[in-house]
Amino acid sequence: MESVIDQACAAALYAEGDAALDTGASLLAAAPDADDALHRRGEEFVTRAWGRGWLPADLVRFVRLELDERRAVLAATLIAAETARYGELPPRWRAQLDELPGRPPAPRNKPDRFSYASDLLELFRLLLRLPAIEPVGPAPGTAADHLHLHRPPAADEPRMLTRIRALLAKAEATGFPEEAEALTAKAQELMARHSIDEALIAARSHSAGSPGACRIGVEPPYESAKAILLDAVASANRCQAVWNGDLGFSTVVGFEPDLEAVELLFTSLLVQGTAAMTRAEAGQRASGRKRTKTFRQSFLMAYAQRLGSRLADSAERATAEADADTGADPESTTAPTGLLPVLAARDVAVTEATERMFPRTTTTRVRGATDLDGWNHGTEAADRARMGSYREGPHGGPGNRPPRGRGGGEIMA
Structure with a gap:
């Protein structure tokens, strides 16, 4: 045979x-x-x-x-x-x-x-004929490499992640905006608090470990808009994303709690954005106007870029609040000198890990929006997205800010 x-x-x-x-x-x-x-x-x-x-x-x-x-x-x-x-x-x-x-x-x-x-x-x-791609973890039967040696997860992490997923699932499924906003805000609070607590615990125990990486699918249609949305979510959660359009994914580099937050938040916001786009198209068709591929592309591009601005603003506020809380007891013998130095060190580690994995990344411009109605509807949908008032996580590493404006955008690729 x-x-x-x-x-x-x-x-x-x-x-x-x-x-x-x-x-x-x-x-x-x-x-x-x-x-x-x-x-x-x-x-x-x-x-x-x-x-x-x-x-x-x-x-x-x-x-x-x-x-x-x-x-x-x-x-x-x-x-x-x-x-x-x-x-x-x-x-x-x-x-x-x-x-x-x-x-x-x-x-x-x-x-x-x-x-x-x-x-x-x-x-x-x-x-x-598969090409070799950057590994984001050990292959079966091999030992973990230096990018994937994390501190063992806390005993309550699985329960917390299950709770976060359940909250986001309910937020996506409910027909009541107020309920969805409350559910997603609670999920965001849990994610952000968990990420900051992990950073502080690692700093106090001198067991910071190393950043890891994961790949998230960014598939057609409208993959450039989806890649921009993922870039914004990654940046807000202290991660960096590198898009490979030919292979249909982005690689996200960061510490494990932040990678989990990126995966959950990106998926939830993409579900919300797609549902909002469908509703907007239905309204346009009811008024007798045809909707096209350019409408959908413009809608998702505006949705992604507007969310990038919201995520960045929320990140700055969340960092300031958490830093104030950390410094509330200056006589404590266990508290670090402040949250910002801890987070800055993690930013540097993520940037260095990204550069090791992708030494030849480029900044790629993506085509801008051409449908004004699609752009306006997408911006409004982003403003309605249920992210909560806290806490998209702190800002991402240098060189990976979400794009701004209506004339297209740039992402690492």
Whole structure:
């Protein structure tokens, strides 16, 4: 069976065009006994992807962008089988595996073996040519590197994160704006307080650790506007974001509590923004005006940039309030000299970690808004977004401020 698979892969994976795929698929379709070995070969490609810095969500997202949902489900099947062999998995992997798309029927039950073999070979071809990307954590079976050595989480962290997620989910689902505002404000307070407490505890115990990183999907449509929104959220939470538009994600660098806040807040604000955009479009259609792609692009661009201003302002206020609270007891033997030096040191650490991971980043201009109605509706939606009065977290590192104004924006890429 291995010889048949070797022949099929040699024919299909190292040549361009459909003819090469057809040749390899014909060989596999005629050898049903090779199915198990073929899947093992696919798992080998998945293992290579981990060594090149990819994570499960990254891999499925890229397959979906480059091929389609059908092949993304095939990739998820291979990932689930490959990761089942490990006794332990790195942080964040378990959640990503739980969110993999559903698996297709087994190949031996499919009526069209040729099409199935062709899909697998096209997936293998893509996996074979995956580029190496910056690792954001250890691959399965390897030790953590210097970017990912965090202080062990506090015993109450899982419960706190569960509570924050529940609050944001209720805020997104409720039809009552006042309730949504109260729920999200409480979630923001918990996130900000947790981040500041972590920084102070680390400073007092001299166990600050090192920044880590995570990747967050930034997928079409309107990916530039989404990348600007994520950049604003990251900056406000003492993180830095670097966008890779070709691969459909941004890498966010920061300390673990801040990374968690960025993931939760970005997802919630994007849900709120998309819902507001849908309502605005419905209102425009009811008045007899057609809405276009430019309306949606302009809406989300304005939404992202206006939120950037709000996040920055809230960050400055939150930092000042927390610093005043920290210095309230000058005779304390355990309190640091102040919060600002602690946060400044973390800013420097995040900047240095980002520069190590991305020594050749550039600042990329994105196209500005062209639909005035879309821009105005997006700005109004951002003003209504339920962030709460506290506490989007303190300001991000230098060189990564959210863009301002209506003429487009700049983000690190």
